[in-house]
Amino acid sequence: ERFKSFTCSLSSATNRLLWSLFFYRPCVKRCGEVRSVLSVSFRIQAGASLLAVRPQDRSRWLLACYEHWQPTLGTRLCRHLGALRAVHQKGVKLTDVRVEDGQEFAQVGSSLADAWQIRSSCESGRVVALQCSACGQQTAPGGRVVGGVDAAPGRWPWQVSVRHGSRHRCGGSVLAPRWIVTAAHCVHSYRRRRALGWTVRAGVTRGSAEQEVGVPVERVISHPLYNDNSMDYDIALMKLRVPLNFSDTIGALCLLPSHQDLLPGTPCWVSGWGYTGPDQPQLTETLKEALVPLISTQRCNSSCMYAGELTGRMLCAGYPQGKIDACQGDSGGPLVCQDELAWRLVGIVSWGRGCAEPNRPGVYTNVAQLLPWIYHITEIY
Template sequence: MLPPYKDLVQLASTGPRDPPGQTTASFSAPLLTSLSLCEGKIQSCILLNGKWCINCERDGPLERRPTDEHGHRCIFLRTVRKENMSLDGDALSVIENPVAVSHPFHSEHRLVRLLAAVCAVGLLGGLVVGVWFLKLLLRPSSSQSPVGLGDTKETSFCNVTEDISISDPRKFYRISPENSLLEIQLGKLPTWLPVCYERWNSSLGTLVCRQLGYLLTKHKGVNLTDIGPNYTDGFIQITSEHKSSLENMWQFGSCITGKVIALQCFCGTRAKLPRIIGGVEATLGRWPWQVSLYYSNRHTCGGSIITSQWVVTAAHCVHYRLPQVSSWVVYAGIVTRSSAKMAQHTGYAVEKIIYNKNYNHRSHDSDIALMKLRTPLNFSDTIRPICLPQYDYDLPGGTQCWISGWGYTQPDGHSPDTLKEAPVPIISTKKCNSSCMYNGEITPRMLCAGYTEGKVDACQGDSGGPLVCQDENVWRLVGVVSWGTGCAEPNHPGVYTKVAEFLGWIYEMMEVKMHF
C-alpha cells in the first residue's frame, strides 16, 4: 500500500535545493486537491448491475428511491474521509441499506478502489515529476566555480570536455607559394590580389612579415610580364598618405610601373634531419632556435632565438639575477653540454636583459623576458630563428606541439647532458582551469600543454625554453616554459607563457620602429 500523502510530501520537502519561500509541500498542494476531486467523482458514478441509476435522491428513504430496470434500488455512497485520505474499504463509503446491495455491487466496489488507486499512482507520478523539474530549475549552472575541493591530494579523473571549436581569424596577407608574390585580400573581396611595387620599402616588408609571425624579410620587384596572365582581377596600391600602420593603407588600383612585390619572410624552418621527462634525445639541428642560458658557468634556463640578436626566455629565470648581466652567456647550435663539447663552442655575451613589467613572481603571470646579445648570431643549419605567432593566434585543445630542453629527466634532480624533446598536446584553458587541475589559476596570458595522466612534461632546467607548434610548414613559438605543480604529475600539466599575448611588447622592446 502506498504511504500516506502527507508522509510523501514531508519526504519530498526535505530536498537540499528548495528555494526560500517555496517548499515541495506547497508545490504538491494542488495535486492533493486534484486527488480529492478525482476520488469524489469516481464514487459518485457507480454502475450498478451494468446500468446507471437515475433520479437518485441523496437524502430520501431507501424504499422511496427509484429503481433501475432490474428492480435494484439506487444506492448513494457517502464518502467518509479519514485524516490521511486512505483508500481503505471501511473508510471509503457507508452503505445505507446493505441488504439491497447485490453481488455486482461488490465487483463495482472493487473497481472503484482500483480506479482510485490508479488515480493516486498517477498523481504521485506527477508529484515526482514536478519535484524533479523543480530541482532541475534550481540546479547550479555548470559555469559556476566549483567549491569545496580545496587542496585535495587525491588524483581524480578530470572529465572536462575540450573546446573543439577552432579559432581561425581571417588572414588578410599571404605569400603565394607558387611565385612568392605578396597577396592581400582587401575588405570583403573573395580574391587575393598582388601588391604594386610603387611606394614599397623594406620597413613595409618588415611590418607585413611581422603580421605573418616572421621577423626576417627580403623583397624585390617582379615584372608583370614574368608572372603570366594569372592576375586579372586587379591590383592593390599603397596609398600616398599612409602612416606607420598597415591599416587603411591599401586601395584597389593598377600598377603604374608594371611591377609587383615578391616578398620572402623566413624563420621557423630547420634542416631536413631524421627525427624532458618522458622525452628522447634530440639530434643536432632539429631545434635550431633552442639555446642554453648559462649563469655563472652553469646551465640555468632555456631560451629561443627570434632574431640574430634577440632571445626569448622566462622572467623568473632572470628576475633575481638582473644586475649581473655580465654573468650570463648564451650557447646556440648545441645539443650536448658536456665539458669537452662546451669547450669547442664560444658563448655569446649578453648586452641587455628586459623582463615584462607586469611579471608576478607569486602567480607567475606575464612570465616572459628578452635577452639582447652583444654580437649577432651567425645563422646556419644548426642556428636559426623561430617564428612568432600571429596576432590573436589561438590553438584548440588537442593540437600537437613540442617541448625541448636540458631540464631534469627525473623529479629528483638529474639534469641530462643531451637536449631532450617530447610531444605534448595543447590543453584548453577551460579544462586546465577546472577544479581537478589548476582550479582557476590559469590567466589569459598562460596556456597549458601535456597529458592528464602525467608522464611527459617540462621540469626544472627547462624554464624559459620553447613550446613550439607547426603551422603551414613553419614552426612558431607558442609558449615559454613557465611553471607547474611538480613534474609530470597526473592532472597537473605544464603551464606556459602565451607568447601571442606579448607580441606588441616584444616588438616594442626590440625597438623595431618603422619610419616612412
C-alpha cells in the first residue's frame, strides 16, 4: 500500500471525475432531531459534478445542500483533494438533477471540519455542484537523470524547460495554465529573480526544439526563507504572461492531498534534460525519465548518507547503490508519484553529492511542507 487515509479515482481533463477524501474524526454529535457527523468522506460525482459526503458509518452517499455554502469551502475542498483551485461551483436545483428515491442530504457548517448535519431535504431546494482544476493525467504510457530512458511525448505533460535567454537552465512543473513551480536556486543568482529574460517551454521532449517558442514569464517569486547555503525552502513560482494551452502534451500536475502519507519505498519518477552522467557534462537532447523509490528521511539523514543535512523541507529518493539519479540541469524538475490514476508533485529536484553516487541519493524539496505558501502566492498574484 503506497498511501494511507486517502483515495482518489480520476478521469480525464474534462473533469468528469470522482474524487474522494477521508477524514478520520471519531466524533458524533446530536443536535435535537438532526444528527451531526464530523467524520465524513467527500466525492464529486461524474456528470453533474455534484458534491456528495458519506459518514464513516454509512454506506450511502449524501448530496451536499447549498445553504450555508461559501466559495472558500469549494477552494479548500479542492485543495484537500490535491487540485490547485476550484474552477466552478454553484447551487443546482434538485428539480434539474436526477435524485434517487430516499436520497438523503447533508448540510455543511462554517468549515469543512465542522459537523455535517444529515437531513431529509434541503431548505433551499439546491445542492452543491463543484469542479476542481483538472490535473495529473498522462496521454502516453508509461536534469539530472542518470541511468534513465527517453520519455515519450505526453508521458510527462507537466514537465517544462525553464530558460534564461536561449539556454535551458532548469526544469519546472505546470500547476495551472499560468503557474510554473521550480527550484529557488535556479533563479537566485545573477539577478535572475527578475522576470526579464525568462521563458518557459512546455509540451516538448527535445531540448533543442528551436521551433518551439517559449512563453514569457511575468513574475518570479522565490520562497522568502530560501537559504542558498543549506538549500532549505528551495522553491520558486513563475507566473506566465499568457496562459498555456492545455493539450495531449501540455497539462497540469496535481499536488498532494491533505492527510496523505508517503511511505519509504514508494516508486516515484524524476524527469529532465540534465546530465546523463557525472562524466558527461552536457545536457541531453531528449527528455529522460527514471524510476526512483522514496527513502525515509531518517535513513537519508544517517551518518552513512547525509549525516543530518536534510531539513523538514527536504526528502530523498533514489538507490543506496547509486546508478540512477537526477543530475545537473534537472534542477527544478518534478519528482512525481501516482495514486490511483492521478500523478502528484511530491518533490522538486534540489541538490545532491555528485550524480548517482553510492549512498548519495537525490535530495528534493518536500512540496507537501510548502503547500500553504504555494496556495498563498497563487491567490495573491
